[in-house]
Amino acid sequence: MNLEYTHEIHDECGVFGVFGHPDASRLTYLGLYALQHRGQESAGICASDYSQHRFHVGMGLVADIFTPDNMENLKGEMAIGHVRYSTAGSSNIKNAQPICVNSHFGPLSLAHNGNLVNSDELRANLEKEGSIFRGTTDTEVMVHLMARSRKKELTEVVIDSLLKVKGAYSLLVMTKDTLIAVRDPLGMRPFCIGQLNDAWLVASESCAFDIIGGTYLQDIAPGEMIIIEKGKELRSIRAFPPIEEPIRQCIFELIYFARPDSVVFNKNVMQARKALGRQLAIEHPAQADIVISIPDSANCHALGYAEQSGIPYDMGLIRNHYVGRTFIEPRQNIRDFGVKVKHNPVRSVLNGKKIVVVEDSIVRGTTSKKIIKLLRAGGAREIHMRIASPPYISPCYYGVDTPDKDNLIAANMTVEEIKEFIGVDSLAYISTEGMLKVMGDHGKDFCISCFDGKYPESVEPPPCYTKPKQ
């Protein structure tokens, strides 16, 4: 039982890159450590000394995988890194990233956050043409496309390859002496650029710049490609032909995935969450003594709700953060204590109280049910649950690990039924309109397919598509 994996959906990856710093791999180590919440299953760093690529990948947490010994080897002023979550089935070292190969460009390494919807087809074609695959990731497909491109210029090779793929990607490509960062035309996953003295930084989230004292500069724009080459200025180009569709940034990054201290999609994550909480309080007020959150993911939303409603914020659940690599699952006969391993209710806060519990989302519903049971056991008299996102009804195919539709409670039950299932006195979700409103600009730049089931046209999954379990 890995206690890290108790939230019901997961971002699948985080990426980080450095160009032009003598301690490139150390900085990448720290950057990945700051991005650890985006993937706890495997991690890797590949460094280039402008001649050779050296890499180390492993299963587990960043701080467990890397040692002074294996870091020593990762020489050079460029480095890219990756943290990865994946579903249990194919959790495997052979799928760990970065992927580092030799090609006619010389060394070529990729780190990718996102998911493609046409990789099965691409893979089959590539195999037909003689490509071989070691693992099952989309990233390996992209490596092959690049290796096979007939273009001469590296930037053209990358663009040429990416024009063939459909899906989400915030992608780092490293050759001997060039670092390229490119974001898909819809901008589905976050990606930003920063600076540390004379070195350039790129990362999934700005918190990875903060940890090393770097400065966030700006988001890489959807469809933008950044090229940093030894001895040249940083260049930015508009990589793809104009598309009809609007930008489609993943709204769930702001709701749940990103760290609250990050800037993502040019927004302060914490402020976005508080605004959701406030809007939720406006739409769905409650008569209660206190507002509590399910720590730590709903803390900000709950603060916002408390602020707007005037009901005091309190701490009704304590979370245990001491998670080792291999927590031993309790036997059935002592397993009834449910999720208390991770959360414990605070009786002195809850006892006899009417409470508002703010949660960022409900996916399967089973975790919420357990938490509510804990709160009841802790003495809560009335429980009003408020959800800072709309009902989650459709799986994501763009880099998020979600259950099948059959397992999404809101796809199968009404709000009233969910209320009964979870066992609360009242349950309410923020409205889609409310959510988009507080995102500003009518939320027009966001993908909300998990809430409305409408996938962006240009990356619509084929019929009968099942997300590859990576």
Place this chain on the structure above:
Amino acid sequence: MNLEYTHEIHDECGVFGVFGHPDASRLTYLGLYALQHRGQESAGICASDYSQHRFHVGMGLVADIFTPDNMENLKGEMAIGHVRYSTAGSSNIKNAQPICVNSHFGPLSLAHNGNLVNSDELRANLEKEGSIFRGTTDTEVMVHLMARSRKKELTEVVIDSLLKVKGAYSLLVMTKDTLIAVRDPLGMRPFCIGQLNDAWLVASESCAFDIIGGTYLQDIAPGEMIIIEKGKELRSIRAFPPIEEPIRQCIFELIYFARPDSVVFNKNVMQARKALGRQLAIEHPAQADIVISIPDSANCHALGYAEQSGIPYDMGLIRNHYVGRTFIEPRQNIRDFGVKVKHNPVRSVLNGKKIVVVEDSIVRGTTSKKIIKLLRAGGAREIHMRIASPPYISPCYYGVDTPDKDNLIAANMTVEEIKEFIGVDSLAYISTEGMLKVMGDHGKDFCISCFDGKYPESVEPPPCYTKPKQ
């Protein structure tokens, strides 16, 4: 660099025991997991099947030390466990607990939270009489005293031995078929008793009962001894002759050590902390836009301060909990980022604001200085620091790892000087009277020697005493 050790003082141990459950060692594993905050350096479990003791101890976190394989061996319905923090110098597997030996009683195992002030003398005497020592813990001294006692009854043996020691102990003693829990006459360290169906539980804090669905019954009283013997009723006896001195429970358990969801010294920890926060706000109000805490230790105090002052509570610092076993320290040239590895300021919350920062205590002052620097970098315009305990001026000799007096900032600087050193706009500590008042009953049952320098008479350390580095 072990990021767990960044708070400046530490509780040195946590203990847990079970009697009468077929999964005794599994329950102990979970209990220790819940007590992990009391010691992250080593852990151990010893189990008895009413005939033989089997144990496993290791360095590191509970969830890393124990595996299904090594747990398999820990058979029986009784078990005791221990988590331990110790200073780097003698961090050593030979000091890990429980200590498990064979003696003329048969198997004998001890787990101890606390510290003795006369163990040097006792050890020297025991060695003179032919005892041999493997490690440097006080606990080993107690084992020898018991092995050498001429008393016949186990309870008498334990009392006889403990009458010779001076100091703090919440002690578990396990023989083949009996579990004894005993707390020193001053009750310096916490100790409580619980129940899970027909099984008895004992633990340093009640949160260890919660995790396994057990029920907190009551504190073991200072000087009380609980005896649980196979086939007999649980007995409680007053173990020691009456003493002149009042009870002396460690007030720092309520201020910082214990988990907020625990009951300790018959008090709800979270409520005690909130009350300290409120009192602090009464004594030392501030003109500010928001109240923030240094997570996670000062969260409750900050909530109390916010509640009393009416200034909104907000989250200005985010803490990264992904700590691996061996975080690689950044090189000097990138080390300026200070404690950002653990805490990151949230610019969108702090920028341009006047803030109140609530902290539970200041020990060395160096961590506070770094945190304040972070907050300034995050844009805070004015910083008013409020400390929910009085100036910390004297080392503790009763089971707490504290720096020497030379390194306690409040023993060497005035509040004004500390304010300058740390770099805040104002600094204020709660008064000793205020602190005691909110503990109820004039706080008469507490040891506050760390704040007033007056050690309890019956356990006063000898002159020139230096706490053994265990």
Place this chain on the structure above:
Amino acid sequence: MNLEYTHEIHDECGVFGVFGHPDASRLTYLGLYALQHRGQESAGICASDYSQHRFHVGMGLVADIFTPDNMENLKGEMAIGHVRYSTAGSSNIKNAQPICVNSHFGPLSLAHNGNLVNSDELRANLEKEGSIFRGTTDTEVMVHLMARSRKKELTEVVIDSLLKVKGAYSLLVMTKDTLIAVRDPLGMRPFCIGQLNDAWLVASESCAFDIIGGTYLQDIAPGEMIIIEKGKELRSIRAFPPIEEPIRQCIFELIYFARPDSVVFNKNVMQARKALGRQLAIEHPAQADIVISIPDSANCHALGYAEQSGIPYDMGLIRNHYVGRTFIEPRQNIRDFGVKVKHNPVRSVLNGKKIVVVEDSIVRGTTSKKIIKLLRAGGAREIHMRIASPPYISPCYYGVDTPDKDNLIAANMTVEEIKEFIGVDSLAYISTEGMLKVMGDHGKDFCISCFDGKYPESVEPPPCYTKPKQ
């Protein structure tokens, strides 16, 4: 210091395969264990359940790499395995074999013993066509050739690919349901076929059949391809067009590499070595009290010398076989004891004696010099060294790890000079004619390029060829 690597030249690999046994991976484990002398740096097993390939590779010894846990996963009735030695420089898990990929055939895995001389050129071409490489082995080149072949039938694919390569290979190719074993047209490396009940076995040496109670059937002939397909009879085909050149089996397999209990190139290895020893005694008799060997590699040759000469065989050196994974190198100040870590002279045998020391070969000369120093220290009065192979003057490019010509003592010194360098009273090598004579049939089927510098035409290395350090 890895004590295994103290002989001065090394075979680079051993391979093993099973078809049609429910315990295929366990048998492969044992087979590799028997072939461990052919490579101690990494090992791997890939198993097929006629649908999927599963593999495990690791660095180190077979018995350390595989555990019941990781073996559990290697399901199926087919398996191939590999042990590998490589030079320190690129000792790396990414070069470990078998190489297991997915291709348009489905799963495809290769295990290879040998070395190609045109792989640089092939690799460059493949990269130009878009292939990507993870490691630096020749084997990966062969995988790509197969994945890119336009042929339809698997056997044609393999033949088509191998027609492009120049060099030595005893190669195992496994698909979902077919096992192919193929040996290069010159038959440079050994390869044989065996049987265990209904299962087919293939291995570098017959000792790998013995360990599992299997039966050696015959050598796979140079240029022969064996095809074992699910549900079909075993087929053998002549894979390549007739070549002008005679067979060129590596004579050094018989001199040193193979285990004495193996049959290799249809010859009993032990008998071949004894015959070399006898021939050596005929060509270069000596006046001495005893004949000793340098254990264990020269034991058989020494027995033959003793038998022919009538001088008694004795044991003057004892070898310590307890080699762990990481022997700690003694500091300089205690390093003068030289190779005593591995060999110790027996004074009671040597003291005052005239001795004949038989060695299989001299490569660099440095090890021999140390051994002679040991024997002198052990009291030997006269030392006559006899070498059971001719002077070693040319590097091997066909799967043997040899030093550069500059480091081959016989390429740079006369026998007289070597005698002086090593410090013996007399030194003599077997003649090339003598060596070939005892191999029977005038030794016409052997590659002796290490002794005469004449590389077989069809696999002649290109000018300026440097063996890739794998």
Place this chain on the structure above:
Amino acid sequence: MNLEYTHEIHDECGVFGVFGHPDASRLTYLGLYALQHRGQESAGICASDYSQHRFHVGMGLVADIFTPDNMENLKGEMAIGHVRYSTAGSSNIKNAQPICVNSHFGPLSLAHNGNLVNSDELRANLEKEGSIFRGTTDTEVMVHLMARSRKKELTEVVIDSLLKVKGAYSLLVMTKDTLIAVRDPLGMRPFCIGQLNDAWLVASESCAFDIIGGTYLQDIAPGEMIIIEKGKELRSIRAFPPIEEPIRQCIFELIYFARPDSVVFNKNVMQARKALGRQLAIEHPAQADIVISIPDSANCHALGYAEQSGIPYDMGLIRNHYVGRTFIEPRQNIRDFGVKVKHNPVRSVLNGKKIVVVEDSIVRGTTSKKIIKLLRAGGAREIHMRIASPPYISPCYYGVDTPDKDNLIAANMTVEEIKEFIGVDSLAYISTEGMLKVMGDHGKDFCISCFDGKYPESVEPPPCYTKPKQ
């Protein structure tokens, strides 16, 4: 399945000590490596810098337990080390040696080879007096006796303690600044003294001096105590009162345990074994084509037999030395291959031949039976087995791991029956007289209780004694 443990009896320990060398622990590491054949289950080193003892112990082989990191800590000019074999049941780190404690002498560490017959009684008494025990070794009993001795002088303390024990010991005692080596009055286990420049060395066997370039000086005499103290000359004293009984050196050390390149009991081991082989040939000649040994333990005896008989020595069995830490046992269905994992017959040597197989001893008989089956499978036409020691009929209680009498084949069968059981054409053992004769001086100084069942009076085991499984 640990392949090291396939011989049927085992020496239980080896010890090594250094005094006065800056690299004391490194030398001890090498010494233990040379003594690895005396114990492969655990090993440990304790070093003293004349002030503090630091130690490291672990399970497994010397070269696996010690790393540059953990050696770094073992500072000082004195060190003692230990390798240990023990029966599976209580194989346990808590029994690993050296045992290192603190006592009223200060640090005190012991390393012991041998076994006591009255330790149960001593342990019970010590426990009654308040001693505590961590493990189950005799050595811990000796530590307690020393810690409790009322004598003032260290030498007196040691003598006083040893006068209470009955049994075999070659014992190293280290305090802060003194190293004592003492051998029991009967001299049952070997012990010798050597020199390396200005440093003193002590070891179970002289091969441990050779590996570090040290010089063997002489045996420590039975009942002798060597004292090496900082700043003083080495002293030797006769430690015990004269006893009636003659010296009783373990003859099995010469037959099997010791390395052939060692000097043990002032005898060259290899010469002793060859002499046994020659005597065996005189007593029990055979009509045969070749003489072979079961490698490696019977190599020397076989050479002697061959020399005397004039029948050529040959190699009919090859032994695989690549033993990892955890060899995976083959499943039952492929286990029939018996001991081929370790030994493989050489068909080209054996086929159609009449052979003499020389073995050092037969204990259970099961291994011999398997080997003979192998030789038959290898084609041997007639097998004449010759045993270089008399029938083994009584368990040893003095530091050798032997089966119970019920499992000693010669205690339960006649030679004729054993011949049938093992399946040889003839079987003969050397006579006791013959064995003693070749040891010189009528073999009067040897314990042969395993052959005649007569235990030395002064160390006779109590009735119903069962050797403690350590």
